[in-house]
Amino acid sequence: MADISQETIDGLRARLAEVEGYLHIDERRVDVKRLEEQSADPSLWSDADVAREVMAQLSAAKSDVAAIDAAIAKLDDAAAALELGQEMGDEDLLAEAAATVAALEDDLAELELSSWFTDDLDHGDAIVTVTPGQGGLEAQDWCEMLFRMYLRYCDRRGWTVDVNDCPAGEVIGIDRATFTVHGKNAYGMLRAEGGVHRLVRISPTDAQKRRQTTFAGVEVLPVLPDDVEVEIDPKDLRIDVYHATGHGGQGVNTTDSAVRITHLPTGTVVTCQNERSQLQNKAFAMKILRSRLYEQELERRAAELDELRGPKRAIGFGNQIRSYVLYPYQLVKDLRTGVETGNVESVLDDGDLDKFVVGYHRWVTGGEDEQ
Template structure:
């Protein structure tokens, strides 16, 4: 602590905050907030509920971002005063407090800086996450369920509501697949770096000979669409199946055919929803998921075509991207960024932020390389 150059650290933080403020365009943000507040004050706002929710949601998001920025600025100013007073009085305890606050502020500024990298077309949207068990039998199904729990835990730690649309349970343990929404601004931009094939290596708890097993699970992340997004889906291209919702072990949790499965015939895209009691509600929710996946498919085709024109033969985004090794040693390692953790238990409990931040920075670097 004695060797910390607080003046230099604070100057560096202030410079970073100035850059972040320029990227966020605070003047434009305040202008948009004022315009949205005028709309919120309109007496007929809630005549159109979807539009009202969009306006109030956007206002809440912008106010939260502005508050986050101004609060950090205030903390840096307060830290400068604390360091000056502690230095003048030779107060070692206050200097220790200043060091602790400095470390916290640096972490918060780094997190806010990551936010400025989420400037893609759909990065500010909520996220739809789908997980599917791959090769590996019952271990893969168990792994898929562990990944679902990992993302839900991460969302809970960040106060992000989660809504599960559909879960297909495996016969012995785990799940075959699941789709859930993370309902928070920038959830898509943040979690999109998780898309790809995840690999688990461990001593299988389902193998009575205690052999090491390798299993796989696929993670797909797409943005939740808004009313203004243009995704044309012909009703004649959709096959609708209804069935009874079921839980673990096939136990019936619903006595009516309320669950809905939609199949988009031209692309073969299949989505299901069984979280609501009403068939109509499930169909509406499934349509949201279907449109989001069709948009993602369209964007992927456009990106693949662009890479083909540019002669890019490197592995595409979404291939195997992370290993979770529990035996013979313990490590979780991202194969794209090189970031790793020696505590798999913490990662499976939702400690994902270092992996997400490394992934976002890596993606920004690859996007720049592709643009050149």
């Protein structure tokens, strides 16, 4: 049983008060009341788009308030159990207090992380693309390993995933993977993963069992709300259709359902092939194109953002943000923050990435690295 004291409770109370301030909870409570009144007005539902936006805002405000209220309740329960347990010398009550404090610390860590997300896009969905880099065909295997790692991470966090494009590699692995992640703070969390990822292991395809280093690049973009303007002239687009080569619904490999869109002025190319119809694939591809062009425009208008994102670099030696070493020892280490773990299996197989994601955001916001 972890030792806790009144000092522990006081420290958690101070952290909770800070989070309430960061999240403007008093204002959010007012928002909930206002939006509930607005949603009860029958005239709201005459415009489906406006009604949908109001309900989304209400859901988000209620979620923030409920999270704080739950944390307050846990803190009160822990304080009461600790006080009573100390007075009566009851080990069961003290154990209950310790368990409640441990759960509350996890909740506060999540709330603190959310409070660091200051851009509205941080709270929304994300488009993730994993691309093989240096390392030959084995980079395609590494690409698939990362793809599966992110699917597990999304599952752990309760996010849902739509796989937009995932063609098989030439021999092993995949040629690339593009997928959309739906969930609270998905973009804010996952933007910690953007960059070059390096794998060191014994080559599974080398008969001499030599050590090999391979690379893959991860791009993370926000899913743009409909009210974000991105001008795309249809004359600037070349749209190609072709047979899908990856997994898909019935008939996906027998019709020209896959879509490739090239934005001619910038040379940006996006593909989508995992939906049943050409129309659906085109819609998803256009969504990805809007996000990429939006990101490019941000970089053009604000070159100083490169200092935060880091310049775009080759997916190879010297540019990695994180190393995954399977041989001659086992270690996953983020080279930006110093966060590391020797439990490689928990990261690659189970998607246990929170320590790296939280460590990144502490680093970006100037907090202490989470070692």
